[in-house]
Amino acid sequence: MSDFLLDPEVIFLNHGSFGACPKTVFEEYQRWQRELERQPVRFLQRELPGLLADARRQVASYLGANANEVVFVANPTFAANTIARSLPLGPDDEVLISDHEYGACRFAFEHAAQQKGFRVVQQAIALPVESPEAIADAFWQGVTEKTKLIFLSHITSATALELPVAQICQRAREAGILTMIDGAHAPGQIDVDLCKLGADFYTATCHKWMCAPKGSGIFYAREDRQHLVEPLVVGWGWGAEKTFHRENEFIEHHEWLGTYDPSAFLTVPAAITWQNQVVTKEVRQRSRDLVHSAVHLAAQIDGIERVHPDSFYYQMGLIDVTAKCVDAEALKSRLYEKYRIEIPVIRWQDRIFIRVSAHAYTTQGDIQALIQALQEQLSPQNS
Numbered sequence: 001m002s003d004f005l006l007d008p009e010v011i012f013l014n015h016g017s018f019g020a021c022p023k024t025v026f027e028e029y030q031r032w033q034r035e036l037e038r039q040p041v042r043f044l045q046r047e048l049p050g051l052l053a054d055a056r057r058q059v060a061s062y063l064g065a066n067a068n069e070v071v072f073v074a075n076p077t078f079a080a081n082t083i084a085r086s087l088p089l090g091p092d093d094e095v096l097i098s099d100h101e102y103g104a105c106r107f108a109f110e111h112a113a114q115q116k117g118f119r120v121v122q123q124a125i126a127l128p129v130e131s132p133e134a135i136a137d138a139f140w141q142g143v144t145e146k147t148k149l150i151f152l153s154h155i156t157s158a159t160a161l162e163l164p165v166a167q168i169c170q171r172a173r174e175a176g177i178l179t180m181i182d183g184a185h186a187p188g189q190i191d192v193d194l195c196k197l198g199a200d201f202y203t204a205t206c207h208k209w210m211c212a213p214k215g216s217g218i219f220y221a222r223e224d225r226q227h228l229v230e231p232l233v234v235g236w237g238w239g240a241e242k243t244f245h246r247e248n249e250f251i252e253h254h255e256w257l258g259t260y261d262p263s264a265f266l267t268v269p270a271a272i273t274w275q276n277q278v279v280t281k282e283v284r285q286r287s288r289d290l291v292h293s294a295v296h297l298a299a300q301i302d303g304i305e306r307v308h309p310d311s312f313y314y315q316m317g318l319i320d321v322t323a324k325c326v327d328a329e330a331l332k333s334r335l336y337e338k339y340r341i342e343i344p345v346i347r348w349q350d351r352i353f354i355r356v357s358a359h360a361y362t363t364q365g366d367i368q369a370l371i372q373a374l375q376e377q378l379s380p381q382n383s
């Protein structure tokens with residue numbers, strides 16, 4: 001815990017929502033901010049392009065991509081909007097998503113669908129899942145001859161489930177369907193190799209599981225797909241080729257969006273270094289073991305269920321409290337007010353899940369505190 005800035009009075013079991021930034025990484029972030037303010041013109045006009053190119057190279061290499069295929073964006077919501085608005089989709093077209101997608105990104109597609117007339121089709125992936133192949137088959141039932149784009153999470157938000165995205169991208173490629181994978185929860189939690197994964201477009205947060213500062217995300221477009229993508233915000237970057245003789249259109253179009261504070265982007269290399277030094281395979285496995293133990297211990301409480309087989313989840317796990325809880329918000333508040341446990345209680349379709357996260361700072365004591373709180377709160381007189 002002492003490596004992080006987290007409040008020691010709080011049992012923090014919600015890394016999944018916004019991550020948490022280690023002290024050393026946060027200091028680097030503040031160093032960049034101070035550097036900028038010492039000489040804003042030198043920093044923003046003369047130094048920034050080279051600094052960003054270096055940071056971009058490092059994050060691209062961490063994700064198994066080429067440096068000219070990745071741009072920094074504020075977050076995946078931005079990247080989803082970029083794709084939803086710029087692809088040439090019309091009234092005869094369908095975008096296929098699953099019923100596990102993150103609301104803001106689903107809205108990005110539904111909004112664009114209202115403007116352009118295409119249809120967003122939501123395909124169910126029923127729980128419990130059995131195998132990656134069965135998930136891919138279930139999802140593929142939503143494909144029709146009108147499907148032009150598949151938008152799918154790598155690890156889902158509400159249901160903490162790893163989806164077989166490489167399999168689905170391969171099938172999509174064979175069928176001539178474009179793919180965009182929402183990897184908000186993937187890098188830092190699992191190894192990501194974008195070259196092997198085979199998506200046309202990919203987005204991720206660096207602030208969640210890579211533990212970079214908030215406002216650092218990436219948007220990947222395979223080189224041969226970049227011509228399909230329009231900038232979401234038009235500014236100097238759009239005319240950079242003619243005006244400043246800058247060469248990489250994809251990078252200028254999507255990263256040069258007017259004046260902003262690039263410190264979070266520039267801190268991503270420090271977050272990667274920290275990951276490589278601290279979040280070893282053993283640390284990830286220990287976090288995973290803590291999550292598994294939370295899920296299994298909770299499932300011993302009468303009426304509480306596990307949701308996924310263990311091989312489908314990593315540092316976030318689900319506890320199904322549907323049979324014992326009617327008001328998700330009230331339970332979430334009680335866990336925080338009475339026990340100082342920060343954990344999301346999520347309504348998904350007609351079910352209620354508690355999503356438990358673990359990271360380097362999580363202890364077995366934190367998990368025990370959660371189990372004890374659940375035993376007290378979900379006993380018959382409280383549920």
Ligand SMILES: Cc1ncc(COP(=O)(O)O)c(C=O)c1O
Pocket residue numbers: 016017074075076077078101102104105153155156157182184185205
């Ligand atoms: C699966 C998934 N996609 C996208 C997002 C959006 O992230 P942001 O709010 O940073 O755009 C989140 C955030 O929690 C998420 O869980």
